[in-house]
Amino acid sequence: MVLYDVTLPGNGPGTIECPQLQCPATFPNARFSRRDIDKWEEALQVGPEAAKAHLEISGALTMQHMPGCPFRCLPPAVLALCGNEELLAQLKKVGAVLDDCQPSGDSASGPADDA
Amino acid sequence: MTQNLKPEIGPRVPYPLGYAEATSFTQTMTAPLLTGAALTLVGVIIVDDTKFRVPELTLLLVVTSSIALIASIQIGADARKYLYNRETIAAWYTEDEAKRAGILVRRTKHFIEWRKRNRLAVVVFNAGTMLLILAVSTALFPRDNHAVVRWIASGLTLASALVEAWWLHHLFHERFDETPEKPKPLDGGT
Numbered sequence: 001m002v003l004y005d006v007t008l009p010g011n012g013p014g015t016i017e018c019p020q021l022q023c024p025a026t027f028p029n030a031r032f033s034r035r036d037i038d039k040w041e042e043a044l045q046v047g048p049e050a051a052k053a054h055l056e057i058s059g060a061l062t063m064q065h066m067p068g069c070p071f072r073c074l075p076p077a078v079l080a081l082c083g084n085e086e087l088l089a090q091l092k093k094v095g096a097v098l099d100d101c102q103p104s105g106d107s108a109s110g111p112a113d114d115a
Numbered sequence: 116m117t118q119n120l121k122p123e124i125g126p127r128v129p130y131p132l133g134y135a136e137a138t139s140f141t142q143t144m145t146a147p148l149l150t151g152a153a154l155t156l157v158g159v160i161i162v163d164d165t166k167f168r169v170p171e172l173t174l175l176l177v178v179t180s181s182i183a184l185i186a187s188i189q190i191g192a193d194a195r196k197y198l199y200n201r202e203t204i205a206a207w208y209t210e211d212e213a214k215r216a217g218i219l220v221r222r223t224k225h226f227i228e229w230r231k232r233n234r235l236a237v238v239v240f241n242a243g244t245m246l247l248i249l250a251v252s253t254a255l256f257p258r259d260n261h262a263v264v265r266w267i268a269s270g271l272t273l274a275s276a277l278v279e280a281w282w283l284h285h286l287f288h289e290r291f292d293e294t295p296e297k298p299k300p301l302d303g304g305t
């Protein structure tokens with residue numbers, strides 16, 4: 001705490017949270033851009049291996065998602081920059097490429113903030 | 116293979132919830148104070164630069180620091196307009212109007228924009244404080260090599276700059292969850 005007091009007023013860049021309501025996963029708010037999302041979509045088009053490699057490089061696999069969290073298969077840039085509709089569309093895209101990431105059989109519930 | 120849960124998207128909010136207030140405080144209270152201090156130092160050097168060992172370097176550092184701090188005030192204010200909560204929406208729209216106008220969808224987009232712009236304000240603010248510490252450190256360089264106490268004061272300031280740099284690095288890699296020892300597999304690691 002003493003260290004904190006003498007080094008203020010430095011400020012952190014903020015944190016992004018997993019969009020899933022009950023999921024505690026977080027990631028530092030890095031300098032994300034739409035270009036990161038384009039690269040992710042390119043990797044998805046190449047195939048499952050490229051998608052997995054991209055997820056690893058992006059830091060997605062270091063996020064502490066709850067078991068079965070549908071958003072664990074998306075890179076942090078997507079979680080940070082996509083609105084709710086786009087997030088659901090991204091889940092469908094990744095589910096079509098990575099078997100483990102297929103959305104559950106139930107239809108998605110209306111996003112709490114877009115109801 | 117883990118059964119995936121149904122996507123249930125929560126509202127986008129600052130994390131932790133007090134973060135927005137904390138950054139707003141640095142941009143609206145701390146930054147103007149530090150800018151004032153920096154500009155005072157500029158005035159002192161311009162009036163009499165013979166008292167400083169490296170006046171040009173100190174001036175350069177302190178001027179860049181002021182520019183960065185002022186920029187953080189402005190970028191922070193620009194970002195702040197994108198951050199509002201349900202209370203603000205309720206003050207301007209009835210529930211039905213808000214729904215029909217898609218205000219909550221817009222709020223999500225605005226929140227994402229705030230987080231992006233506020234990050235820039237934070238980076239610029241941090242750069243400004245670092246430059247100011249370095250400027251103070253060079254201003255303390257004694258003209259006389261034997262002024263041991265002045266060298267100690269300058270060294271301490273430099274050391275505090277290093278601590279600040281370490282602290283900022285820590286803040287930029289801060290994780291609120293426990294970092295797993297190795298990356299989890301896609302099946303959720305269960």
Ligand SMILES: [Zn+2]
Pocket residue numbers: 018019020023024025064065066069070071072
């Ligand atoms: Zn999650």
